[in-house]
Amino acid sequence: MAKAPIQVVWFKRDLRIHDHAPLSNAAAAGPVLPVFAIEPGQWQAPDSALRHWQFAADSLADLAQALGTLGLPLCLWQGSMLDLLAALKAHYGELVLHSHEETGNAWSVGRDLSVKAWCQQHGTPWHEARQHGVVRGLKSRVADRNAWEKQWETLMTAPTATAPQNAQAAECWQAFQHIDVEQLHDLTLGFDTTLCPERQPGGRSEGRAVWRSFINQRGRRYRGSLSKPLLAWEFGSRLSPHLAWGTLSMREVVQSLRRQRKKHADDTPWSRSLRAFASRLHWHCHFIQKLESEPSIESQTLHPALRGLRERDPEHPNLLAWKRGQTGVPLVDACMRSLIATGWINFRMRAMLISHATFGLGLHWVEPALHLARLFTDFEPGIHYPQVQMQAGATGTNALRVYNPIKQAEDNDPSGEFVARWVPELTPLPLEWRAKPWALPERFGFQPGEHYPLPNDFECEARHWKKMLYELRRTPDAREASQAIVDKLASQRRPSKRTRQQKPAHRQQLSLLDEGGLNDA
16 A cells, blocks of 8 residues: 655744644645745845744744644754755655645745745645635735625634644654754844844744733723833733734634623623724734735835835935934834834834834835834734835825824823833933923923934925825826725725714725734734
């Protein structure tokens, strides 16, 4: 009787054994070899950073331990996936490859296309499973909107895949092991070794602990804390890096949340917060679908009429000051310094950072997008790039959202505590002047420009760019292009009950990039 071919389970951004269909399917078909390729190209991409690798290394160590309970190894290969497949093919002969689909940056898309071509050339079956509600090959969100909503719900309500209990490990797998689990945290992969001291640790066990603390305690104050950087740090779910790296599956979180919602009466603080969080889970896949359907969002301004407006200059003084948290605008600088140290900040502050960079400082959105991607431990390309373009006014279909950092400080850091923590040079100032120290009366002895940078006239700059963008969007060609973007990428905003009663279905608002996502959750 012929031996079953080796079933290679390729882990990517799905670092768990629970609800992992490729692992379950592989174990049912033959000897299993779980692999993770530490690919140089991935970590040399301009939106990759050491903090991403460190979170992944935590998660890989946790994954190796979990696989060990199933009697399976985790083969850690340092090199390209194509080289690993070639080596496995030469040693084992027949292979079957199992993985989840991935919607990632341009590098991961190119890598997957190369793997697909290799598999076709060598007669190797490659079975990809869905782990999010993203649909490959979707041509139009408007035409397929109802079907998209239905398939998302079907996927999220399906039973989670169970971890295999009687899996057979592939023999001789040690020949392909380049790195031991204990060595993972010693790898720097060529990055600057500057640490992120308050980074969230990775791993499924950490993710489960974070989820339990949110669903049982912290989540009660979620809804009222989202916009405030200090409160969101404590009362946000903080699941975003675990969903980005797949230590938890979206489906298990959705199902767990729905069970929890049944325990709370309607219109209580708990129910309102859980309902708000449920909407963010729903929008997670909507955003990733946009990048899946239009990969150019990562690097090219979406609306053709708005391309070429701002010059890309990686050494622009405004960009360098923004990166260092030295713009002279306290809340902007506090957010940037906080991100450098922690790897996370809430959505409202993320939006303000991009708004200030592109409207207040007149920068092209790409360089700020790449810098923030490197700072976010929870970097998820399908959420990040569409949101950046929306906040930069580059979609041509949304109302321009220009965040005034002075008003944001007054609304979301009224005590000045967040600014005081991250911009300590302003701590001696009276509270009412911390948001705008350049206006401080001379009697306080504080010298703007000496003790703290003087900002540019960011309000005047923002008015200039708003006026220009609105004018460019009004031309007939621009409006035609806007409609084409809506037809391809728009998702229908879930209207309130009152809105549904007031507007016919065909007039309910469509939004290209509805506010939300998971990175503030």
